[in-house]
Amino acid sequence: DQQVKQNSPSLSVQEGRISILNCDYTNSMFDYFLWYKKYPAEGPTFLISISSIKDKNEDGRFTVFLNKSAKHLSLHIVPSQPGDSAVYFCAATRSGNTGKLIFGQGTTLQVKP
Amino acid sequence: DVKVTQSSRYLVKRTGEKVFLECVQDMDHENMFWYRQDPGLGLRLIYFSYDVKMKEKGDIPEGYSVSREKKERFSLILESASTNQTSMYLCASSFQPRIYEQYFGPGTRLTVT
Numbered sequence: 001d002q003q004v005k006q007n008s009p010s011l012s013v014q015e016g017r018i019s020i021l022n023c024d025y026t027n028s029m030f031d032y033f034l035w036y037k038k039y040p041a042e043g044p045t046f047l048i049s050i051s052s053i054k055d056k057n058e059d060g061r062f063t064v065f066l067n068k069s070a071k072h073l074s075l076h077i078v079p080s081q082p083g084d085s086a087v088y089f090c091a092a093t094r095s096g097n098t099g100k101l102i103f104g105q106g107t108t109l110q111v112k113p
Numbered sequence: 114d115v116k117v118t119q120s121s122r123y124l125v126k127r128t129g130e131k132v133f134l135e136c137v138q139d140m141d142h143e144n145m146f147w148y149r150q151d152p153g154l155g156l157r158l159i160y161f162s163y164d165v166k167m168k169e170k171g172d173i174p175e176g177y178s179v180s181r182e183k184k185e186r187f188s189l190i191l192e193s194a195s196t197n198q199t200s201m202y203l204c205a206s207s208f209q210p211r212i213y214e215q216y217f218g219p220g221t222r223l224t225v226t
Binding site: 004041101 | 117154155156158161205213215216218
């Protein structure tokens, strides 16, 4: 049973516009959430994270929003750039759980010039 | 820069063979992880280790074992490879307390025929 779901396999946006990637989770015990980005032929790289005590975390063009009541998080990229084209994975965990992450299936973002 | 290296980018093995996948990190990280990535399933944790000679089962340990004799090296072993173990294998490492911000290697594409 998939505890972390990314229901959109792919997303295409125009350069300069906003990209919104979504992620849903089912386990109410999760209290820490992360986004990773993966380019072809490379391993994933950590992008941004958020603790359940917050509802928003911002890092430059990237903002993660957390809606605990809906068990939903989203990653906003503003403005989107062609170099942002990659697969994005959300991940969730219970803090203190020795690093065990549960990943979503991934969303492929294409940013068109 | 953290570097996580994996012994092979591509590997082809026959059913029943014993397979060793090697991972080395150069940043003295305590924690190391093995994942497999499959289309539509995201990344799934096989095993992880938070210290030398220590190991913990992840979500899908069946058919796999691991070895961590030195801090920098974490090996994944397929005792008797099967076709359903054809996958992309990703190694990662992290340090305390930022255990969830994991650094990934480029992956090994294993095909079992």
